[in-house]
Amino acid sequence: RIVEITGGDIPSLLDEGKVVIVAGFQGVDRDGQVTTLGRGGSDLSAIALAAALKADVCQIYTDVEGVYTADPRIVKTARKIPQMSYEELLEMASLGSKVMQARSVEFAQKHGVVFEVRSSFNNEPGTIVKAEVPSLEDVVITGVAVDKNQTKVTVTNIPDKPGAAAEIFRELGEGGIIVDMIVQNVGRGGKANLTFTVSKDDAPKVERILADACAGLEGASASVAGDIAKVSVVGTGMRSHSGVAAKFFQTLADNDVNIQIITTSEIKISVGIALEDAQKAANALHEAFGLNG
Template sequence: MIVQKFGGTSVDGPQRIRNVVKHILAARQRGYRVVVVVSAPGDMTDDLLAQARELNPDPNRRELDVLLSTGEQISIALVAMALEAAGQPALSLTGLQAGIYTDGAHGKARILRVDPERVLEGLDEGRVVVVAGFQGVDPEQDITTLGRGGADLTAVALAAALNAEACEIFTDVDGVYTADPRIVPNARRLDAITHAEMLELASLGAQVMQARSIEYAMRLGVDLRVRSSLVDGPGTWIRRDAYVDHIPVVTGVTCDRKTAKITVIDMPDRPGAAWELFSAVADRQVNVDLIIQSASRNGTVDLTFTVPEDEFAAAREAAEAAARSLGASGISTDTNIAKVSVVGAGMMNTPGVAARIFGALGQAGINIDLIGCSEIKVSCVVAREKAEAAVRVLHDAFNLGEEAAG
């Protein structure tokens, strides 16, 4: 058994839906029982959201979930009809009918459990079961939506509950690349990558999959395969045992332009000051990424941190309030930055990776503002206008391109 997920681009119109049917039938011909998860067609979710906000600038979240869940219901019906027309019996199911049970956090619900009884019944009848992604039902039987990347989450959850062999994510790209091919023309498609590496790439700006779904797959032990819905190809496997003989030092380079920097100036250098600042930021539901603190001078420090650009306004307000409460001189901000990151499972056991990164950027005249590290990644904050150049420089520095691979 496999689970196949198709995004909004893949089901945007009759011709693309027919193409989706070809992928499904190909899996059936290989002997698989198939569960399909689909998103709303094209930009329908955004269009519905715009209509809601035109009528009510601050719509009730419960009602918004009822509205936004309709896009996927259109997709499941159309895909099931197309399968039937091709001679393949099919069964369309909403999130509720498929047994996707969530908490009550409308707009960003968390999957609590999956009861796939109705899905299994459909499979036992020889049908392809087509499930609406992005949605579930809470303990009050109210419709919920799972937030950004929700259809991927649905697919991973079903794959785990059904003990599927794999979860195939069909999208408009043919796999995971060593860098964005629009920035690095000789970027190379990867045959396989670990969940941990893909999670880092996704959280650092790579847009193939959302980080939440990868984290979920890693926790549940679900193998993922990213493939193109538009052309045939092997795609990229995301799995725990991605490497058998050789673990690459660096797998990919990515860039996140949607980041901003805040510095609290002359903050008192005393116990509890950082807690007070970041508690205020956390109270505004802001995720903090990189943090750096200057050396103490005259009993004060400058503390700099980065946040997602769409959370910048809330973070700035929280930082301003905390700075006043702490008696700091004030804050400074910078939204003209980007975070460029190098990711690889092999770097934890390889000396000199950071030096190679800093040397390559230095030779290219690209200044590093902030640095953050984990076992398998090094991130550098640079001026936004230097971001693409930095990606190309680092991609070349680690010989990740097609020519080097060949």
Template sequence: MALIVQKYGGTSVGDVARIKSVALRCLAAQEAGHDVVVVVSAMSGETNRLMKLVAQITDRPDEREQDVVVATGEQVSIGLLAMAIHAQQGKATSFLGQQVRIVTDSTFAKARIKSIDAQPIRAALARGHIVVVAGFQGVDESGSVTTLGRGGSDTTAVALAAALNADACEIYTDVDGVYTSDPNMVPSARKLDRITYEEMLELASVGAKVLQIRSVEFAMKYKVPLWVKSSFTDDPGTLVCEEDSSMEDVLVRGVAYDRNEAKITVCGVPDVAGAAAKIFGPLDEKHIVVDLIVQNPSKDGRTDVTFTVGKADFLTAQEVVRKVAEEIGASGIETDGDIAKVSIVGVGMRNHSGVAARMFRALSAEGINIQMISTSEIKVSCVVQAKYTELAVRALHTAFGLDQPMPPEGVSAVSEMAALMGEKV
């Protein structure tokens, strides 16, 4: 008998019929002999409805009170799901964040979980109940309601799985797993059977929106086996797990893209110590997150500094940087909102050279100019003109052998792929 934490997102509990079908899934897992803990989000559209009410009251809502309002969405869901399980002659008890002491810090609207009291859940499981827990919400040390930020229910589920030492955490969503790329863009994209926590983190950070980043970090930290599954099919889904040797054999696990960034170049920056600090300090003060940064080699004592920010921060960032450019005696700024970042991710590239070069060749072969490059241990990202997004992603998907079915694990995929590509890795 295993202890399983299941999480159902907003579309999975989007209406009464779907809530009833989630109830049947929970009961099926229980009938299969498992202890079942279910985390649910607000019914789809509900959080937006509540945020609209808030916006009508004030455009600067008090964050503590905003959390009081938006936390109700999940509360409705847990009550309805518990009832739906009862209606099927099952046993279920719902718990609010506060009732299982999901204690968070007091950063309203994006609180972080500090501890969970597993005892009430264990007691209900021991009585044969399915335990239904409100996602997204917690309570701070002073007893105020807090919320974890959009997508926070994933984090609730993983944190519960860690606290209960669960055998698995299953994230049910409207897709049936993690894909080698966005299937809407790449028709040959294939569902992955497994992916490492680190790869999932990198994919999430470069735009693949299957799981909330924090939930993956949590799962990695506590080694919680994390399944991404569809609540509409019986597909086994994708397992997000620790890396093992067989997983290193795949050079690139997935290709992702992000069209949500914009580029700013500060031209002719006097190449003196502290210039970078003068540019990025004021951005940090405005809480603007800078992603890629590239500094050209200095020429005649001047250099160009280029960086990307989220499109939501684009206008504010321009204002800040324009002022800074003047102060430091730069010659001016250039901006470009029409860019995309394409990325390849895979733990296999840790042990293999030439991956970045192969990526650049694949893009070049399609005539795509690379504007910026950023690399990590298991990721290479290139900024290109936005119009090339689809072409670039598809080219990379093909170039790294992702159009073909994955080889059975244990077989060296890299050597096979190298053979396919007609070159040495």
């Protein structure tokens, strides 16, 4: 975690017309030891320096030309987004888009750093990311995201009483597990069922944690039900437009896509579906919300 940023001699060197090259991905801790910034540290270094120097814009050069309305490998008609808000990119990053790590976007948002994601291989404009973008009345959805690294977990026969679910999630939290989509069924006969998703990589650890947690919950049992895909639509236009959910779910129904789990926020709708339906669902939603161009 970055606690302080200093520009050092960079401003004076720039004033002298010199080109300054700074090593990214690293910093100095309180003991003066050089340490790495972790995953996404290079982008974070650039944005942190831009904040310290009060730069007008920070350009992030990558192997893609910007942020697209969907992953072009999944949706062939995906288009580059000229500009988008921090909120939208944060949602897309958390939903499976791999253009930038969420922590870099969060830092830019906190310090008001405008940045551009663009290609290292050409001079084409990229995607500008900033606090607010001009509102277009007909633009409701900015992009479609697909995350195939999800596993569905179900815990059955949980005592239907306060604190039971909290105990399960406390154990998972202490084990370093990040839980994503969650749904709890209405209890019957004093019992309830809980379904949620976790990263596929965490599935074996989750099984071990839940085996211990369920032992103390009066007959509860857990199962890792298998890998699923999370497909989402994101857009700040959802705040001011009705009918988005209706179109979303009708589009999936028209394409014979069965929904296993749902989660929403103010600017996104996500569903867990079978892995084999992910590409079909993403393409159908991309077209339904007018993102094909």
